[in-house]
Amino acid sequence: MKINRSRYITQRIAKALIWTAALSTILVMFLILFQILKDGLPVLSLEFFRESPKNMGRDGGILSTIVGTFALTMVAIFVATPLGVGTAVFLREYTRESAISRVIRFGTDCLAGVPSIIFGLFGFVFFVIFLNMGWSILSGGLTLAVMILPTIISTAEEAIKTIPYSYREVSYSLGATRWQMVVNVIIPNALPGIFTGVILGVGRSIGETAAVILTAGSSLIMPTSIFSPIRTMAVHFYILAREGISMEMAYGTGAALILLVLLINTIANWSLNRYVRNKA
């Protein structure tokens, strides 16, 4: 009986520890958001978003960095989405598990684990120097595209996986070719899942710093074409904080960055939930 009781005590202790762990994770996340938003939100104003940085970022706002972030993300998404969805379609609809699909999967899994600073080094020597694109929106966007490719592949593949086999059979029975089936059945049905992957890619692009600073530069001038160098919000935030240019502006930019990430996360969740509900 004594042994019996002690194992319930152990269970109680374990339960308490696990609750503590879960609650402290929530607490730390909350603290991080709270302590940056508390000092950052008061800095935000309409002018902050409408003006470009002046005096290296001591005054003015963050408009040119918002434009830079947006442009860079667009390039990344436009390049990575077709490649990612194409890969997923190939893996799911055009091949069975084979040597080739194993190689592709291995490549994708490895690419997902490569640290961003390595992407930065690669983007710098390949896009900036070898292909002579210079520090530009294009170099940065292409580097980010390679970086978010694994995310887009895996979410698109998950989405295609959930499409019932009967959809394909009906399409074939109507005389569709494989490609017609992909275009008319697979892609439309996988769209919400693909969208989720794209949103996740957007989130990663916005927050990325190490790879972007080495490939897109850190110019504060408003970009005029995709060959212009730019500074993204995350890079701007980093430079302001690390070089101690202006803590006030750093807090403001940090708060703006957090709000943007929260917004994107909400959209991703919403699209994911809607998708799951539709499938169920």
Place this chain on the structure above:
Amino acid sequence: MEKKEKYIEKALLVIALSSISALALIAFFIFKEGLPLIWKVGVYDFILGDRWVPSKSEFGIFAMIVGSFWVTLGSLLLGVPLGLACAIFLSEWTPAWAAVILRPTIQLLAAIPSVIFGFWGLIVLVPLVRNYLGGPGLSILSGSLILGFMILPTIISISEDALKALPPAYKAGALALGATHWQAIWRVMVPAARSGIVASIILGMGRAVGETMAMIMILGNAVKLPDSFLDSARTLTTNIGIEMAYASGDHRQALFATGIILFFIIMALNSTAIVLSRRRVR
């Protein structure tokens, strides 16, 4: 029509090879830039040399390897127990209301840019460590604490999947034999899910080794062998991140060479994790 289908299939194959080609390109260009310097300095002197003075052409990255090692180990000491606890909490013990809070929290933890973590570490953790434990505050301890939280999403999501993928009979069997819920979890489910859990830890390790921006902001970046966890340190990643901005010639090559070592470490970790998670599927 037949012909068009053939072309499309070929085109899709080319697209599908983009990720593995990208990986090959990355490896090729980083090796091409960095290898000449490693040969010049000598593999042994480059990896085990503890003097890094680019102006005098002394390139030894041992201090950075040691720095990366301690910071990663420290982050695992915090991240593994916390992550495993959260994974157990989410897969076995969550009341609905707690999951509704914890899940978005973990998603957010994964989505928050690393510069934000670095900044928070700088304004909150670093002063705390400096005031209460001494030292410069910019230290291995501060870096490990932040990194421990940054690797949580990786550890939690993959461990949780591993626990949830177990056949229900494992838990049911343990309970039927009279085990408490905790005994079923700790003695049966966790050991059964161990390859997935280990894979999650290795992937978390990969993330910790690869993190750059947050570490530049928190570690203090001194190039020397750290004596204690309150010392400032430099990792492989921060070495590249800090000096790439102004390096040229041999110095720049040495940074790419640092990248090669980092690439090797990451590939070894990734491949191990991939093999482990494949085993789980079978």
